[in-house]
Amino acid sequence: VSSQQFSALTEVLFRFLTEPKEVERFLTQLSDFATVNKISLGPLKNIVKSILLVPNGALKRNLSSEQVRADFIALGLSEEKASYFAEQWKVNSPTLTRLAIGQTLMINQLIDMEWKFGVTAGSSELEKVGSIFLQLKLVIKKGSQMENVYIELTLPQFYSFLHEMERVKTSLESFS
Amino acid sequence: GPLAQRACPGLAAGPEEAEQLVSALHNLTRHVVYHGLTRAEDILSLFPENFHQNLKNLLTKIILENITAWRNEAQASQISLPRLADMDWRVDIKTSSDSISRMAVPTCLLQLKIQEDVALCGNSPVLSALTVELSKETLDTMLEGLGRIRDQLSAVANK
Secondary structure, three states: OOHHHHHHHHHHHHHHHHOOOOHHHHHHHHHHHHHHOOOOHHHHHHHHHHHHHHHHHHHHHOOOHHHHHHHHHHHOOOHHHHHHHHHHHHHHHHHHHHHHHHOOOOOOEEEEEEEEEEEEOOOOOOOOOOEEEEEEEEEEEEOOEEEEEEEEEOHHHHHHHHHHHHHHHHHHHHHO | OHHHHHHHHHHOOOHHHHHHHHHHHHHHHHHHHHHOOOOHHHHHOOOOOOOOHHHHHHHHHHHHHHHHHHHHHHHHOOOOOOEEEEEEEEEEEEOOOOOOOOOOEEEEEEEEEEEOOHHHHOOOOOEEEEEEEEOHHHHHHHHHHHHHHHHHHHHHHHO
C-alpha cells in the first residue's frame, strides 16, 4: 500500500471513528477504496478491523500519541505510516474523547422537558379557585426506554426550583 | 357516622337525630366553602326564618373563623397531577468509565420527591423518589426553559 493510498484509507477510518453512526457510508467508502486500488475487500476488512482496535484501546488506556505509534509499529506498519496515523489520531483525539465521554453511563438521563401553566378555575369543592399551577413533563431515558414523568408545581415551588437549578449551574461551571 | 355517635351523649339526642344534625352541619359548611361566602349577612341568610337567633349568630361566627382554613384544605386536597414534594441535588465528577480511562466530567444528580394525587391517597400519602442525571448541556437547556416560564409569569402578573 503506497503512502497516498494509506493516507486515503486513514481518512476513511477516522471519518468513521468520529461519526460512528455512519456505518453504511463507511462500508461504501471501504469497498470504493478496495475497487479503486485493486485490493480484495475481504483482507482489507480484516486489516481495517485490527487497525480500528488501536484508537479504541488508546482511549481506554489513555495512551499518548507516541504509544499509539509504537502500537502500530508492533502491528507491522512502517515507521512512516505509523507516525502518520499517530499524528492523525492526535488531531482527532478531542473528538474521539468527547464521543467516548458521551457513551459513558448516565442514570435516568433527562432527555427533554415540556411545560405548561394555567389557572385552576374551579373544583368540586370550590366554585371559584383562580390558583396558578405549573405542569412539567420530563422525558427520562431509563435503560433503553423513554419514560414520561408528569409533575405539578405551585408558583413558590417553581421559583425555588429555578433558584436551585441556578445553584447547580454555578457548581457545574466551577468544576469545568 | 362516628362524629354523630360521639356527639350523641353530649347532645342528649338519639343516634338518628345526631346523624341528621351532623349531615345538616356538613351541608351548610360545604355550601359556604363552595360558594366562597365571606360576609356574615350571606351566611345568616342561609338559615330558615324561625331559627334560634343566638344559635344562628354563634354558628355564623364559628364558620367565619374557620372558612379560610377549610378553603385552603379543599384546595390542597383537590385532584391534581403528582405534585413535587421535595427536591435535592448533588454534583459529581465522572473520572473514568469503560470507554475512557481518564476524564473529569461534572454531572448533576437531581432527586425529586413526588407525591401521587392527594385526592386518591387521602390520609396516607404515597411518596416516590425519582433520581435524574443531567449533563451540563441538559441543565443549560433546562434553565433556558425555566427562564422563559419565569418571563411569561412576570408578563401575566404585570397585566
